Amino acid sequence: MKTYNLCLLGFGNVGRALARLLVEKSDELRGEFGVAWRVTGVASRRLGWLCAPGGYAAAELIAGKVAQRATPAPRDVREWLGAARADVLFETTPLEPLTGRPAVEHCRAGLEAGAHVVTANKGAVVHGLGELRQLAGARKRQFLFESAVADCLPVFSLFRECLPAARLLSFTALLNSTTSVIFEELERGRTFEEGVARARELGITETDPSYDVDGWDAAVKVCALANVLMGASLKLEEIERVGIRELDVRAVREAAEAGRPFRLLSRAERTADGSAKASVKPEQIAPDDPLANLAGSSLAINFKLDVLEGLTVTAREPNLRSTAYGLLADFVNAARAERRAAEQAGEREGQ
Amino acid sequence: MKTYNLCLLGFGNVGRALARLLVEKSDELRGEFGVAWRVTGVASRRLGWLCAPGGYAAAELIAGKVAQRATPAPRDVREWLGAARADVLFETTPLEPLTGRPAVEHCRAGLEAGAHVVTANKGAVVHGLGELRQLAGARKRQFLFESAVADCLPVFSLFRECLPAARLLSFTALLNSTTSVIFEELERGRTFEEGVARARELGITETDPSYDVDGWDAAVKVCALANVLMGASLKLEEIERVGIRELDVRAVREAAEAGRPFRLLSRAERTADGSAKASVKPEQIAPDDPLANLAGSSLAINFKLDVLEGLTVTAREPNLRSTAYGLLADFVNAARAERRAAEQAGEREGQ
Numbered sequence: 001m002k003t004y005n006l007c008l009l010g011f012g013n014v015g016r017a018l019a020r021l022l023v024e025k026s027d028e029l030r031g032e033f034g035v036a037w038r039v040t041g042v043a044s045r046r047l048g049w050l051c052a053p054g055g056y057a058a059a060e061l062i063a064g065k066v067a068q069r070a071t072p073a074p075r076d077v078r079e080w081l082g083a084a085r086a087d088v089l090f091e092t093t094p095l096e097p098l099t100g101r102p103a104v105e106h107c108r109a110g111l112e113a114g115a116h117v118v119t120a121n122k123g124a125v126v127h128g129l130g131e132l133r134q135l136a137g138a139r140k141r142q143f144l145f146e147s148a149v150a151d152c153l154p155v156f157s158l159f160r161e162c163l164p165a166a167r168l169l170s171f172t173a174l175l176n177s178t179t180s181v182i183f184e185e186l187e188r189g190r191t192f193e194e195g196v197a198r199a200r201e202l203g204i205t206e207t208d209p210s211y212d213v214d215g216w217d218a219a220v221k222v223c224a225l226a227n228v229l230m231g232a233s234l235k236l237e238e239i240e241r242v243g244i245r246e247l248d249v250r251a252v253r254e255a256a257e258a259g260r261p262f263r264l265l266s267r268a269e270r271t272a273d274g275s276a277k278a279s280v281k282p283e284q285i286a287p288d289d290p291l292a293n294l295a296g297s298s299l300a301i302n303f304k305l306d307v308l309e310g311l312t313v314t315a316r317e318p319n320l321r322s323t324a325y326g327l328l329a330d331f332v333n334a335a336r337a338e339r340r341a342a343e344q345a346g347e348r349e350g351q
Numbered sequence: 352m353k354t355y356n357l358c359l360l361g362f363g364n365v366g367r368a369l370a371r372l373l374v375e376k377s378d379e380l381r382g383e384f385g386v387a388w389r390v391t392g393v394a395s396r397r398l399g400w401l402c403a404p405g406g407y408a409a410a411e412l413i414a415g416k417v418a419q420r421a422t423p424a425p426r427d428v429r430e431w432l433g434a435a436r437a438d439v440l441f442e443t444t445p446l447e448p449l450t451g452r453p454a455v456e457h458c459r460a461g462l463e464a465g466a467h468v469v470t471a472n473k474g475a476v477v478h479g480l481g482e483l484r485q486l487a488g489a490r491k492r493q494f495l496f497e498s499a500v501a502d503c504l505p506v507f508s509l510f511r512e513c514l515p516a517a518r519l520l521s522f523t524a525l526l527n528s529t530t531s532v533i534f535e536e537l538e539r540g541r542t543f544e545e546g547v548a549r550a551r552e553l554g555i556t557e558t559d560p561s562y563d564v565d566g567w568d569a570a571v572k573v574c575a576l577a578n579v580l581m582g583a584s585l586k587l588e589e590i591e592r593v594g595i596r597e598l599d600v601r602a603v604r605e606a607a608e609a610g611r612p613f614r615l616l617s618r619a620e621r622t623a624d625g626s627a628k629a630s631v632k633p634e635q636i637a638p639d640d641p642l643a644n645l646a647g648s649s650l651a652i653n654f655k656l657d658v659l660e661g662l663t664v665t666a667r668e669p670n671l672r673s674t675a676y677g678l679l680a681d682f683v684n685a686a687r688a689e690r691r692a693a694e695q696a697g698e699r700e701g702q
Contacts, residue, residue, distance in 0.1 A: 162505035
C-alpha cells in the first residue's frame with residue numbers, strides 16, 4: 001500500500017472540508033483502493049507555507065490548527081512542495097478569472113515537483129489547460145479538475161471514462177448557484193442585496209461575489225467545459241457574457257409567476273469551423289426544459305450528443321462536502337491509474 | 352492496432368443498430384482509440400450460428416444480410432465462438448426474467464472462449480453476476496453490461512470510474528419506458544391497448560410486453576442496480592413488484608391533471624443488515640421530484656449518496672441508436688483496458 005503525501009494549497013472552506021472528508025474516508029480508501037495518505041503540507045495566504053514532513057494529525061487538520069514543523073521554513077511553493085515531498089497537490093485557491101494566476105503557477109510547480117495535481121480552480125483549467133496537460137503527460141502524472149466546474153458532479157470523468165466515441169454537439173447548463181439563489185430570493189420578494197447575502201450565508205459565492213453576479217464564474221466554467229469536452233480553443237473574452245445586475249426585478253418576478261423563471265444560463269455549441277461558440281446570460285427556463293425545477297444551489301448540465309438527444313446530469317443541493325468529494329475522487333483516480341500501472345508491470349515481470 | 356473479431360448474438364433491433372453504429376464510428380474508433388474491428392459471427396434463433404472467419408462486409412451488416420461462410424457450420428454457441436475466433440461477444444438476446452437463460456450460458460461461453468462479453472441482457476446480470484464476474488476476472492476479460500439497465504445512460508461506469516469511495520444510500524428511478532408511454536397515452540384519453548401499441552411502434556417494448564406491464568423489466572433492472580451499486584444480494588423474488596394493469600384509468604387521468612402523474616417507480620435503499628430492499632410499483636410523481644417532467648420514453652435515476660443529496664442522470668428520448676451506443680462504449684472500454692495493459696507492459700520492457 002502506498003502512502004501519499006498530500007499538500008493542500010488553499011485552506012479555506014473547501015480545503016478544510018477536504019481535510020475532514022479525507023479523515024472520514026480513511027479506512028475506505030485503504031480497504032477498497034489500497035490508498036493511505038498523510039497531509040504533509042498546508043498553505044494559504046494567511047498561514048504561509050506550512051509543512052510537517054511526518055504528516056499532520058487528523059485532529060489538527062479537522063480543527064484547522066496546523067503549525068510549521070519544517071526547518072528551515074519553506075519560502076515559496078517550490079520549496080514547500082519539496083519539503084513536504086508532495087505526491088499530490090490539491091489546489092483550491094480563489095478564482096482569478098482573467099489570468100488564472102497564481103493557480104496556473106501552482107499547478108505547474110506541482111507537476112514539475114513530480115506530484116499529481118488536483119485543482120478546484122477553473123481559472124487554471126481555462127488559462128493553463130494545454131500547458132498543464134502536456135506537462136502532466138511528460139511527467140506521467142495526472143492533472144485533474146473534476147470539481148472545478150460543477151462541484152462533485154462528474155463531468156470530465158464522465159466523458160473521459162463513460163462516453164468514449166460519443167460526440168458532444170452542444171450543451172446548456174446552470175453552472176452558477178449564487179445567481180440562482182439571488183433569483184430565488186428576488187422571486188420571494190427580497191432585494192438583490194438580500195439575495196447576495198443569502199448566497200454568502202450558504203457559503204457558495206466566489207471570494208469576490210461580483211465574479212458570480214457579472215457572469216465571470218459561469219463564463220470560465222463554460223469555457224473549460226467547451227475546451228475540454230468539445231476540443232474547442234475558446235478564449236474567455238470570446239464568450240458572450242451578460243450578468244444579472246441590469247435585470248428588472250419586476251420582470252424577474254413576473255417571469256417566475258408565469259412559470260418561466262429567469263436563470264443565468266450557460267450555452268455552448270460546436271461551430272462549422274471545428275471550434276465552439278458560447279454564451280452566459282439570463283434567460284427564461286420553460287417548464288419542460290431539462291434545467292427546469294431546480295432549487296437554489298443545484299447545478300445541472302444538459303448534453304446533446306450524436307448518440308443521445310439529451311443526457312442531463314444534475315447535482316441537487318451540493319455543499320462544501322460535495323465539492324471536497326470531487327477533489328477526493330480525482331485523488332483516488334490518480335492513485336488508481338498509478339496502481340494499475342504498477343500492478344500490470346508487476347504481472348508482466350512475473351510472467 | 353488490434354483488430355477485434357466481434358460476434359453478435361442476437362440480431363434484432365438492437366443488434367442491427369449496433370452493426371450500423373460500428374460502421375459509422377469505424378474511423379473514430381481507429382483514430383481515437385486505436386481499435387479496428389470486423390464482425391466474424393452473427394447469430395439469432397432465426398438465422399442460426401452464422402460465421403465468416405474473414406469478417407462480414409459493412410454493406411452486408413447494414414442490410415442485415417449475412418450468410419454462413421464457415422465449413423462445417425457451427426452447431427452451437429461454443430463451436431460458433433471458436434469458428435469466429437471471437438474477441439468480443441455482444442449478447443442481445445431477449446430477456447427471460449426468471450432464470451436469465453440462455454443469456455447467462457451465452458455469457459459464460461463467451462468468457463470461457465477468451466472473449467470480452469458485453470451484454471444488454473439484464474437477466475444475465477441478475478442471474479449470473481457473481482459467477483460471470485469471477486470468470487471474467489480469472490480469464491482477464493471484461494464482463495460489461497452498461498446498456499442492460501438504462502440504454503446508454505452511464506450508470507455502472509459512472510459509479511466504477513467517476514464516483515470512487517462514494518456510498519450509495521438509496522435511489523429512485525424511472526427504468527421502464529413502455530409503462531411511461533402507456534401512462535402518457537392514458538392521460539391523453541387513449542386506452543391501455545392503444546398505449547401498448549404506441550410503445551410497440553416506438554420499438555421500446557420487451558419481446559413479451561407483459562414483462563413491461565407487470566413490472567418484471569423494471570424489477571430485474573432495480574435488482575441489477577442494487578446488487579452492483581450497493582453490493583446487495585437481492586433476489587428477484589424479494590422485490591416488491593406491482594404492475595400497472597390494475598390501475599383505474601380515471602385515477603390515472605385525474606392524477607395527471609392534478610400535476611402528480613402516475614409512473615412505474617423503482618426504488619431501492621440500503622438496509623441495516625447490509626443488504627437492500629427494493630420495490631417497483633405505480634406511484635405519483637410530485638412536480639418538484641427529480642423524476643418529474645420527463646417525456647414518454649425518457650429514463651432517469653436519482654441517486655442519494657453520502658457525499659451528495661441528489662445526483663440525477665437522465666436520458667431524454669433514447670432510441671435504438673442510444674442502446675447500441677451503450678454496447679459500443681463497453682466495447683471501447685474493454686479495448687482500452689486491454690490496450691493500457693499492453694502499453695504499460697511495453698513501457699516497462701523498454702526501461
